[in-house]
Amino acid sequence: MSLYQTQKLKVYNSLTGEKEVFEPLSEGHVGMYVCGPTVYSNVHLGNCRTFMSFDMIFRYLKHLGYKVRYVRNITDAGHLENDAEDGEDKIAKKARLEQLEPMEVVQQYTLDFHSILQKFNLLPPSIEPTATGHIIEQIEIIKNILEKGFAYEINGSVYFDVEKFNETHEYGKLSGRKLEDMIANTRELAAQDEKKSPQDFALWKKAEAQHIMRWPSPWGDGFPGWHLECTAMSTKYLGETFDIHGGGMDLKFPHHECEIAQAEACNGHAPVKYWLHANMLTLNGKKMAKSTGNNILPNEMFSGENNILSKPYTPSVVRFFMMQAHYTSILDLSDEALSASEKGFQKLMDAIDSMEKLTTGPSSSFNVEEWKQKGYDAMNDDFNTPMLTANLFEAVKRINLIKEGKETITQKDKELFIETMHGFVFDILGLENQNSAMLNSDKLSSVVGLLIQLRNEARANKDFSTSDKIRDQLAAMGIQLNDGKDGTTFSLN
């Protein structure tokens, strides 16, 4: 029996604006598509938060026993600077500016993307398709939409006819917009455009002579529009209808709205059952923007080479910090908030490290099963990781009380306690214990053990200058001695 049969998950569906019981289309299987990055620059911290949120969701679904097919694309073509006639492809622009082949740009930033996500301990998706690898599929979809009459060709480009679509479908239902309002708002702009209406969006763009990224199509040489790739790849790997579509809040409109329109125009029915949107990350209360300098790259955080934070933070601390907020809330990153998380994270890891050594007794003074279910309840409530975290600190308190002899635990409960704690912290939240490798090193622990022994001998002889020297110099090296009831242990800072 799988966990998902007993743990009832609810998710907040952006499409309906409500928390709904999660029921996959096919029992035991979940198809999830998440919009990946456009690889034209280094991945920034805000991007990482989104992917980390969906990594946590992926991990939890797997933990529940679902067989998950997680598709996250790489946009390596088609993402235009704007939708106007002279709109330039982001990759192509970067390639032109840096005098590189477009695929060199793609390769460079794809590698950067993977390397950063790996540091944050994100699991790789099941499939990571690229837009350029699915040009044929995209062309097929355009043909299909043209046949159905929801698109028109002009000068070698093909545009989606939003007004036509809206006659029989509802354009704007995801973002809560009404087409009439949008038209009313843009009427005065009167763009000089080959599009029939400013709301229309490109399915295929004609490549001008100087354009370096180009593919042949029934409408001449060109390249696909941005929204199309996600429809093509999600349909190919997950089917015409799948369970979860995720992405950043900022993609809700127009990108996801257009995806819905394309898929409905093509297949006549909605593509996605649950739309999940991760919220933005701000920096010192303000939007992250390269233009204002209010921006930080992950590697700059890890190395400490930046003007924003007082010191370096490890990927796991940053991940813990992000997991302390709900994925649908705006999260503000600041030095003060991060260093608070760092201390909390350390406390959590120290407690976990000490669990194996807990002494057991004939009875448990608290209900481990109950505590465990509280953790699941939190996760089942739309992946409420902050509540799960609060519950983890409840465990930390119990662990420390057991160490002090003020609480007791049976051997059986201890095993359950450790297993559950590891499941929540490492499997679901995806945190990594940077101490454990060091702590588990026999050499280090025996060396420190020797020093602890020498210190205790000095203390017994009231030679406090020696004992304090050992303690303080170890502390200076980042090894902290903890005098407890049953002797001295150590932890790493």
Add this chain to the structure above:
RNA sequence: GGCAUUGUGGCCGAGUGGCUAGGCAGAGCUCUGCAAAAGCUUGUACAGCGGUUCGAAUCCGCUCGAUGCCUCCA
């Protein structure tokens, strides 16, 4: 200007009609040779103004602020 989200104690951040979220920081105590660590105790917070209600941080309205989208952005 339009649409959406949002405004919680010193900081971060859950909750969402009545019952302590949690972390960090601060104060007191216990333990300790002194510390540290750990434990215990401690915070009368919910932007403002009205309304609904026996009761609202939680629902409704208005005002103010923030964020996202409306051209590209996770």
